[in-house]
Amino acid sequence: MNAEINGQLLWPSATRTNKLSGPSELHRRPACGGYRSQKNGSGRSLTLQNFPLGKRPAFDKISTMESSAPVAAAFAAETIGLTKRYPLTWKRKVLVALDHLDLLIKPGEVFGLLGPNGSGKSTTIKLLLGLIVPSEGEARVFGLPPDSIEARRRVGFLPENPYFYGFLNGDETLRFYGKLCGVNGPRLDQRIEELIDLVNLQNGRERPLRSYSKGMLQRIGLAQALIHDPDLLFLDEPTAGVDPLGSAQIRDLILKLKKMGKTVIFSSHLLEQVQEVADRVAIFSLGKKVLEGSLDSLLTENKGTQINLPADLSAEQQQRVLAAIGQAGIGASEGDIRFTRPHLSLEQLYLRTVQGKIGSTTQEPDRK
Amino acid sequence: MISALYRILTIGRNTLTEAVRQKVLNVLLIFSIVLVGCSVLVSQLATPGLDSAGLFDAQIKFVKDFGCGAIGLFGFFIALLSTAQLIPQELHNRTIYTILAKPVRRSEFLLGKFLGVVLLLALCVALMSLAFAATLYWQELQGLQATKAAYTADPHWQSNPVVVNLYNHDVASIHQQTRDPQIIEAILLIFAKLIMTSAIALLISTFATSSIFTIVTTFMIYLIGHMEGTARAFWLANGAHVSLWQSGLVGFVSLLIPDMNSFTIVDEILAGNKVPWSHAFNLLGYADVYLIVLLAVSIVIFDYREI
Amino acid sequence: MEIPASTVSTCLPLAHRLRRAALVALLLGLWAPAKIVWEQRIAHEQDVLRYGGAPMTLHLRDQLGQGLTIGVLSGMRSVVADFVWLSVTTSWMTEDWWQMGAEINLCTALQPRAPVFWDMGGWHLAWNASIAAMEDHTQPNPLRRLKASRFWIDRGRDIYLRGIENNPTNWQLWRDTALLYDQRLKDFRTAAYYYQKASEQPNAPIYLERFSAIMYNKVHANDDLSAYVAWKALWERLTPEERQMKQHEGDRIEKEIRGLEQKLSIPKEKRVFPN
Numbered sequence A: 001m002n003a004e005i006n007g008q009l010l011w012p013s014a015t016r017t018n019k020l021s022g023p024s025e026l027h028r029r030p031a032c033g034g035y036r037s038q039k040n041g042s043g044r045s046l047t048l049q050n051f052p053l054g055k056r057p058a059f060d061k062i063s064t065m066e067s068s069a070p071v072a073a074a075f076a077a078e079t080i081g082l083t084k085r086y087p088l089t090w091k092r093k094v095l096v097a098l099d100h101l102d103l104l105i106k107p108g109e110v111f112g113l114l115g116p117n118g119s120g121k122s123t124t125i126k127l128l129l130g131l132i133v134p135s136e137g138e139a140r141v142f143g144l145p146p147d148s149i150e151a152r153r154r155v156g157f158l159p160e161n162p163y164f165y166g167f168l169n170g171d172e173t174l175r176f177y178g179k180l181c182g183v184n185g186p187r188l189d190q191r192i193e194e195l196i197d198l199v200n201l202q203n204g205r206e207r208p209l210r211s212y213s214k215g216m217l218q219r220i221g222l223a224q225a226l227i228h229d230p231d232l233l234f235l236d237e238p239t240a241g242v243d244p245l246g247s248a249q250i251r252d253l254i255l256k257l258k259k260m261g262k263t264v265i266f267s268s269h270l271l272e273q274v275q276e277v278a279d280r281v282a283i284f285s286l287g288k289k290v291l292e293g294s295l296d297s298l299l300t301e302n303k304g305t306q307i308n309l310p311a312d313l314s315a316e317q318q319q320r321v322l323a324a325i326g327q328a329g330i331g332a333s334e335g336d337i338r339f340t341r342p343h344l345s346l347e348q349l350y351l352r353t354v355q356g357k358i359g360s361t362t363q364e365p366d367r368k
Numbered sequence B: 001m002i003s004a005l006y007r008i009l010t011i012g013r014n015t016l017t018e019a020v021r022q023k024v025l026n027v028l029l030i031f032s033i034v035l036v037g038c039s040v041l042v043s044q045l046a047t048p049g050l051d052s053a054g055l056f057d058a059q060i061k062f063v064k065d066f067g068c069g070a071i072g073l074f075g076f077f078i079a080l081l082s083t084a085q086l087i088p089q090e091l092h093n094r095t096i097y098t099i100l101a102k103p104v105r106r107s108e109f110l111l112g113k114f115l116g117v118v119l120l121l122a123l124c125v126a127l128m129s130l131a132f133a134a135t136l137y138w139q140e141l142q143g144l145q146a147t148k149a150a151y152t153a154d155p156h157w158q159s160n161p162v163v164v165n166l167y168n169h170d171v172a173s174i175h176q177q178t179r180d181p182q183i184i185e186a187i188l189l190i191f192a193k194l195i196m197t198s199a200i201a202l203l204i205s206t207f208a209t210s211s212i213f214t215i216v217t218t219f220m221i222y223l224i225g226h227m228e229g230t231a232r233a234f235w236l237a238n239g240a241h242v243s244l245w246q247s248g249l250v251g252f253v254s255l256l257i258p259d260m261n262s263f264t265i266v267d268e269i270l271a272g273n274k275v276p277w278s279h280a281f282n283l284l285g286y287a288d289v290y291l292i293v294l295l296a297v298s299i300v301i302f303d304y305r306e307i
Numbered sequence C: 001m002e003i004p005a006s007t008v009s010t011c012l013p014l015a016h017r018l019r020r021a022a023l024v025a026l027l028l029g030l031w032a033p034a035k036i037v038w039e040q041r042i043a044h045e046q047d048v049l050r051y052g053g054a055p056m057t058l059h060l061r062d063q064l065g066q067g068l069t070i071g072v073l074s075g076m077r078s079v080v081a082d083f084v085w086l087s088v089t090t091s092w093m094t095e096d097w098w099q100m101g102a103e104i105n106l107c108t109a110l111q112p113r114a115p116v117f118w119d120m121g122g123w124h125l126a127w128n129a130s131i132a133a134m135e136d137h138t139q140p141n142p143l144r145r146l147k148a149s150r151f152w153i154d155r156g157r158d159i160y161l162r163g164i165e166n167n168p169t170n171w172q173l174w175r176d177t178a179l180l181y182d183q184r185l186k187d188f189r190t191a192a193y194y195y196q197k198a199s200e201q202p203n204a205p206i207y208l209e210r211f212s213a214i215m216y217n218k219v220h221a222n223d224d225l226s227a228y229v230a231w232k233a234l235w236e237r238l239t240p241e242e243r244q245m246k247q248h249e250g251d252r253i254e255k256e257i258r259g260l261e262q263k264l265s266i267p268k269e270k271r272v273f274p275n
Helices: A121-129 A149-153 A170-180 A186-199 A214-226 A244-259 A271-277 A295-299 A315-327 A346-354 B002-020 B023-046 B056-084 B086-093 B095-100 B106-151 B161-178 B182-205 B211-225 B228-237 B244-256 B260-270 B277-303 C014-048 C058-064 C066-073 C077-093 C097-110 C115-134 C142-166 C171-184 C188-200 C208-218 C224-237 C240-244 C250-264
Strands: A077-088 A093-105 A110-114 A136-141 A155-158 A232-236 A263-267 A280-285 A288-294 C002-004
Touching (some): A077 A121, A093 A121, A093 A288, A110 A121, A110 A244, A110 A271, A149 A155, A170 A214, A170 B002, A186 A214, A214 A232, A244 A263, A244 A271, B002 B023, B002 B106, B023 B056, B023 B106, B056 B086, B056 B260, B056 C115, B086 B095, B086 B106, B086 B211, B095 B106, B106 B161, B182 B211, B182 B260, B182 B277, B211 B260, B228 C014, B244 C014, B260 B277, C058 C066, C066 C077, C077 C115, C097 C142, C115 C142, C115 C171, C142 C171, C171 C188, C171 C208, C188 C224, C208 C250
Parallel strands (some): A155 A232
């Protein structure tokens, strides 16, 4: 699978602070006081009028989002006070899997759902897919109820585990799901060929899925999620159990999909990967959304400046830099300033090694 | 509408493929075909050491009863086992998530799965019926051979018109029993009964939490269904003479449990008695409407089920 | 996050659950009365077709045992009856006549519309059992042997008559009864009656139509008048074409009538064959 931008295999650098993205205002919601499911006369939809605005972050591909058009058409996915409770009859308790979630995801975004196990990420995805019914609140996908046929025509889903039929081979699987999505005839044949190439599954297309490895199952899962060219993709732990090469390929695919204007909502435990692809994230804990915003705004430290130089500095040169900083009147003492070497991430090192970019594997970067 | 039917058909074919690729069902089918064939042996047991020309009636009765009985019994097991694990397996393996994430309604999913079972049952009944037809044909050959042997003992038999008449009468009697078009009627009624059993199992599986529960409950309803006629007659006849509890119980059975015993009219057909097609259509119509009701209730329950 | 159940009302909206229950109740409520009516109609049609079988009473259940009861209850009545019939054959071979009689009763109770059980059951009793009783020299008194033999003949006749009640259009059972009166009881007049009834049933072989008249030839006092009436009635029933057909044996009928007209000195103007 080849996904390239500007001729090189894509991975952003480990830190994002040197990346200049436009005005990065924190797009924070008021904690716990935002949107309850307020049923007014018409009942349901959230309009721009009652949406507390700060400055909105800039997105590459989004043109005129700010308008007085109804929000229902402007969001790929939205939830208003979305709640899901499960009865635990024997314990005489109720499990609150999701507690009054308010979320707005714009078309073309890559949105990450983060959180520990049991924090409500999968529940959110299932509610947005219409697989389960909310106890309270509302969810919408492109302004439509998530369990409607029209909404699901525009949605693709890669489940966390391979929830496919083991007795079907790769071709049959794609054909089956394609037909269910209304793709058939020569168009389906063409689409299957395209997707088999995209996910690099030529070897496995004649074999039953029960003989597939985990990586192959993820790939066929992606292929079936894309069979009908959906506008919105839900990826539940897309790189779980996949080797680093495979998960890099999946990451590249996500970026490619973003370039094509698709919206991607995915959940993951692998924070570094989320950092590399997501535009915005939400962090969940115990069924509640604790934090939400663009990565730039969330990860940028409020205070401080980092300067990267391509050359090594000797001790004497470091002293001269310190003196210059002292003269600039910034008000930082010597102890506050540190000189360190840039670090690769372990994943970057692994990929470079595996893909033969570094000849020797014995070299270790210095650490100070 | 067309696209909905297409989706139902797609799921149905997938279900049939899954069932056909399962070894358990293949074994059951092979066993049933063998048993249908063995009905011939059982018929020999019934009339040991006797002149088979004269006792063809008894032998053919055995072959018909055992053959159709095997179709009914094994068809029942196939219907029950394949339907009972239809929904639980999808829920357990979570393959239902992937399907319902596609533009497929829950009702279409359920109907598609049921269609798959119907196609499977049709295939199994067709194969077993072929085996049954083969045994009937074999029995006919045996009967004709024995009859001929009995008459040709007298070398001048063909010159006596009375004897020839008797011979023709015997041959016609054999053909009448082995080539009775009413056998098709019987097999259709057996098939209808199997479909109803399957629909009951589907209904229970829409709210049951395990396959075992579905299997046991469906089997009990199947048995109680054979006594529903008695319960209904009792309930309609005895208005005020029984306690509310008894009346309620019998009433529940009469109002909700299907009358499975009405399908044992198949025994009459196989015994050679005339059962008009109008009656068969009446029964088939009853089964069809009951099927629609069961499927509608299944769809309602499944639509609201947490998955 | 788990919270006590009392602090929240529901996990699913109430309207959601009520809607489901209401729909199910509506569907079943509409269907239930229609179901009863339809089933009654089917049951009535099946009564008319004279489909039946003894109801599953405790008595029948005791005779069948548990396994076979389940078989009957699950709609395998005919197969169960066939299984029981296997033991009839066994009892016949072991000459356990009382056991055989009980099993014949059971089979015919399970499937009264299967003529083969009545046909062969009656044969087993009226011929096999009765002849065995006649030749049973463990009983030294010949009169007692005759009485025992007659007992089994009567049992066989009961089976045939009940078979006819359940299968009134089955020519074989009428024929079997006639044969019993003819061969076992030597009551040729009654045999003639049953042969006549047999010949009137659908699909009856043609030769039976003559047997009734032939029986009168065998009457002890040679009841020529009854025989003449029977032969004449047969001749008049046949069409001119049928009289020419070999299977109806027109020549023989004519010969019998001529002989009897002569013997009884029927006036020429009243004869069938005046010449």
